[in-house]
Amino acid sequence: MWEALTTWLQGVGEQYGVDPVVYGVIYVAAAPLFFGSLAWLVRSIRRRDPLALPLVSTAVFFSAPTLYVFIAGRNLPAWVYALLVALAVIGIVVTARKVRAKVQRAAP
Numbered sequence: 204m205w206e207a208l209t210t211w212l213q214g215v216g217e218q219y220g221v222d223p224v225v226y227g228v229i230y231v232a233a234a235p236l237f238f239g240s241l242a243w244l245v246r247s248i249r250r251r252d253p254l255a256l257p258l259v260s261t262a263v264f265f266s267a268p269t270l271y272v273f274i275a276g277r278n279l280p281a282w283v284y285a286l287l288v289a290l291a292v293i294g295i296v297v298t299a300r301k302v303r304a305k306v307q308r309a310a311p
Contacts, residue, residue: 212224212227218278219277219278220276220278221271221275221276222275225271225275226268226271226272229267229271230267232267233264233265236264237261237264237267240257240261240263240264241261243257243260243261244257244258244260244261255293255297259290259293259297262286266286266287269286273287
């Protein structure tokens with residue numbers, strides 16, 4: 204199993220031009236954060252709380268290794284760029300709505 208994991212990480216490193224050890228560490232470290240964000244999302248759905256932040260958090264931790272490749276590597280598929288643009292747009296929209304709501308509440 205260790206040999207298969209090492210082979211896979213080396214393949215990722217060669218294919219995308221990234222350090223396979225760093226990729227592996229990010230891959231392993233992001234897993235509990237992803238599941239925590241997923242639990243937050245489920246709780247928010249059950250409580251009928253706003254979903255934007257838990258959804259973005261879940262998506263970011265799900266794609267954390269890919270974000271590393273986006274920043275440090277090359278040869279990413281087109282869907283990765285589409286996902287990152289979508290996450291950025293969602294983040295901007297959520298932030299703009301929160302700022303607008305606070306400004307409207309503060310206005311006399």
